[in-house]
Amino acid sequence: MAFIYPEPSRTFAEYLLLPNLTRKECTPSSVSLRTPLVRFPKGGEPSIRLNIPFASAVMQSVSDDAMAIALARQGGISFIFCSQPVTSQAEMVVRVKRFKAGFVASDSNVRPGHTLRDVLALRDRTGHTTMAVTEDGSPTGRLLGIITSRDYRLSSTPPDARVADLMTPFADLVYGQEGMSLSEANDLIWEHKLNCLPVITEEGRLSALVFRKDYAEHKENPLELVDADKRLVVGAGINTRDYAERAPALVEAGADVLCVDSSDGFSEWQSETIRWVKDRWQGKVPVGGGNVVDAEGFRYLAEAGADFVKVGIGGGSICITREQKGIGRGQATALIEVAEARAEYLRQTGTYVPICSDGGIVLDYHVALALAMGADFVMMGRYFARFDEAPGRRLRIGGSFVKEYWGEGSNRARNWQRYDAGGAAHLSFEEGVDAYVPYAGPLKDNLGATLGKLCSTMASCGSSTIAELQATARITLASAVSIREGGAHDIQLKENEMLPGGV
DSSP states (O other), X not given: OOOOOSSOOOOGGGEEEEOOOOOTTOOGGGOOOOEEOSOEETTSOOSOEESSSEEEOSOTTTOSHHHHHHHHHHTOEEEEOOSSOHHHHHHHHHHHHHHOOSSBOOOOEEOTTOBHHHHHHHHHHHOOOOEEEESSSSTTSBEEEEEOGGGOOTTTSOTTXXXXXXXXXXXXXXXXXXXXXXXXXXXXXXXXXXXXEEEEOTTSBEEEEEEHHHHHHHHHOTTOOBOTTSOBOOEEEEOSSSHHHHHHHHHHHTOSEEEEOOSOOOSHHHHHHHHHHHHHTTTOSOEEEEEEOSHHHHHHHHHHTOSSEEEOSSOSTTBOHHHHHOOOOOHHHHHHHHHHHHHHHHHHHSEEOOEEEESOOOBTHHHHHHHHTTOSEEEXXXXXXXXXXXXXXXXXXTTEEEEEEEOTTSTTTXXXXXXXXXXXXXXXXXXXXXXXXXXXXXXXHHHHHHHHHHHHHHHHTTOSSXXXXXXXXEEEEOOXXXXXXXXXXXXXXXXXXXXXXXX
């Protein structure tokens, strides 16, 4: 006979947090949202920590290089979608890693014999207006000068004018020597009022470029998530079909962490994929797994070597897996059980495996509930799909602006690999839909408001860290009547009154 759980599975909307004593030193501004991304031994440190507990979903309509850059600059991480050719996904990873690196390898270079026409074509292709002029046009050739948009006028400079006649020559450049620190490079930039400082080797060959804007932008985004080389951190999705080809290309492109993208992670295909990645790089390339909804699924992936485990099936706003297949579980119940399994795994093995709550978040405070129930970070699709940085088109429908948002299981995405069950290479039915979400503007502005609410909630719970919230939070089931009581009720709202919205 089938095993039947006696209790219903529950969602975040059925719970509320109770306040704990808020100490004077526990204010929203003092709350730290740093959280582990990958497994680590008890008493040790993870190789990657997030500065905020947010990840954008592995979806075509959510996580491309633009989203990855914007979110990493705020302290979170994106997993660039894998339902695309390997080469294009790897190129997205490269663009993220090159966006900001302190010492940047020059990827827009010209020779003295090139013309302004060549410069403009390169600018249109790369978006860069500052270009190194090297003897052979390579990023490591002997540096002869720098050409920028200030060296020519589009209205009057002939397009066949030679770069050698337009550039600032090497003799007039301020430059740094290879081996200098980033701090020393920035001091030179400020001392000489430069926008770009070339760094050269003893032989006069170009080594790197350092830009003033990188320093200024870092000061504006103090939570930026960067690697040891000051490059933005980025994740990438892989699947259980072409991982042997896709994973190496992504690692070579610079991906910091991989994630197996699957609607159901409790499978032998996923275990094989994770073990292959761990063996291929001797454990040096972290890879997450999922999705699961119970202790058995978590344990299976943890023992396969997953560096984090995603929790949630069918809870996303775009997902219809439960409706189509009857498979899934209420997100809160799934998360609570997996968190308990994680604690047991830690006691038995001495290894902490972070868990990610993926799906089921409708309102901002649901993020706090997910963290309190044991999640180390949350992954969201609809939340991020609303922003300027998301790939979907912005449209005006019925007098309001919306953004396109489609699921990986929809006919539009055709991501059959995500729903791989070892059979034919196609989608026999949809597990996601094609839809719109209200347009919300820039990521930074909206995410800042959500983070403000999260920090305020944690302070009311008497917690200054996520670990403290997980250890001391008090959570209560709430009846439908008490949930209704928590919103505006028994009043007549003024016209156009703005109510607190969801994520």
